[in-house]
Amino acid sequence: MEIKILENKTEVAKSFSAYFAELVQSQEQLFVALSGGSTPKTVFDYLASEYRNKIDWTKVFFFWGDERCVPPTDSESNYKMTVDHLLSKLPIPEANVFRVLGENDPEEEALRYGELVEKTLPLEKGIPQFDLVILGMGDDGHTASIFPNSIYLWDSSRNCKVATHPDSGQKRVTITGRVINQAKHVVFLVTGASKKEKVREVIRREGEYNSYPASMVNPSSDSLVWYLDQEAAQEIK
């Protein structure tokens, strides 16, 4: 595991964007699973303004690692956030964007999306292989939409499952552990002081770490990078 500690969210965005651009350049095509959350928003803004014309976006295929079960116009939608901050500003073909249909029945959509991922991506040991999975970590240690009270979803034999937010009861569609850990590269983007305790526990394997889904991320490729700002990294320095 590699840990990059940057000054602030903007520096995280800069550093990750440079890594992303290199990755696109090194491959003929790049299958990426995006996350929602606060840090990607800044990263997407940065990519859109600084890399709009520096990346061949026709080589990039966007999927989502998790989505809230709401229409694509809802302010809670991870897809909407990505459109507003990134996709609407890029010369990327519509056919390269594979959103989770959050407006559909959650169980049917989890099945459909899992099958879509399986028929579109290359398979490695029978499991769809993303080139890059981008993850966030919630203050409670959740990642994608696998929450601590439903950590069993991690080990599902399916590519996608329906998850339920523990407080709001909102349904989500999430990729499962087998897909995350099969990716060629996995990146965590985590910023802010509210994450510092879980960052320490997960990275140092301390306290209740094994009840946090984020601690199950361990790609078989061994390529795992944590992008942290100073605030999130306070307790591991």
Ligand SMILES: O=C1O[C@H](COP(=O)(O)O)[C@@H](O)[C@H](O)[C@H]1O
């Ligand atoms: O609900 C979600 O939260 C996590 C973490 O988001 P953050 O705002 O606490 O950084 C995110 O990774 C996930 O995609 C999103 O749906």
